[in-house]
Amino acid sequence: MKFINPEIETYAIDHSTKxxxxxxxxxxxxxxxxPMSRMLIGEMEGSLMASLIKLSRAERILEIGTFTGYSALVMAEALPPNGEVVTLDIExxxxxxxxxxxxxxxxxIRFIKGPALETISTLEGKFDLIFIDADKTNYLNYLQKTLPMLSAHGxxxxxxxxxxGKVLLPASSDDASTAALQVFNDWVSSRSDLRVTMLPVRDGVSLIQKSGH
Structure with missing residues (x-):
């Protein structure tokens, strides 16, 4: 499902930094x-990520879900010379x-191989930005496990x-990913200690910060 008119999206991409x-x-x-190349974050989302990193002056990033490494490279290029992207994936x-x-x-970029719920436990220090783009059924687990690792202004x-658009459909036990995303979206939006902005960019992107920062 396209949430933005394709012509408008093309125009936006054409008028953004390449x-x-x-x-x-x-x-x-x-x-x-x-075969699953559509899993790439794409040019528009990549540009948004780079801008967020620059605006926030992030220095250390955690990525859960490497895929082919495109998003990790986009983020690394937006970091200062001393910056680091730690990216986790099972392969x-x-x-x-x-x-x-x-x-x-x-x-x-530093790649760590293994199930993210296990490798997260080996990490030390705080992260200024945490990007989650992995198996949807564990989104809430990933967020809850890394929330203490997020820097104060991260x-x-x-x-x-x-x-x-499947999050609009009634919850179904036959579609675990959709059900997990519905639970995740409801959970983060109901938390008084979190500030959430959901953007209809590509397949939907949520920006989440700790309230008061």
Whole structure:
């Protein structure tokens, strides 16, 4: 489901800052070899992420769900020279590191392999931005487990929160991902200690901060 008129979306992309050549190459390769290439965050969302990082002056980012490494590279390029992206996934594509290495910002990325609910426990320190774009059934678990790791002025960016509009449908035990997203969206929006802004960008993006910051 398209939440924004395709012509308007194209116009917005055409009038936004373009991704780097390294990001373009990784995006093109992903679309050529990955059957699920639609999972990429895309140019519009990537530009939004880069702007959020610049505006917040983030230095340390946690990403849950690496996929082909495109979003990690987009975020790394927006960080200052001392910045770091820690990205977690159960597997890494065999070509991902080579594309990161083609960018002068690739050294800012640290990949940790394994189930995220386990590897999160090995992390230390605070993160200025936490990007969740992994298995939907664990979204709430990921957020609850990383909430103490968010810096005082940090933010969560949560992808796919509108799930092609399926979050509007009645809850169904036959669709675990949709049901989990409905629970997640209801939970975060009901919390008085969280400030949530849901944007109809691509498949829906929620920005979540601790209230009072």
């Amino acid at each position: 991704p780097s050549e390294a990001c373009k190459k990784l995006e093109l390769h992903t679309r050529e070899v990955e 890494q594509r065999d070509y991902t590191q080579s594309f990161w290495d083609q960018s002068t910002h690739g050294s800012k 933010a969560f960016v949560i992808d796919n929160v509108l799930w092609s």
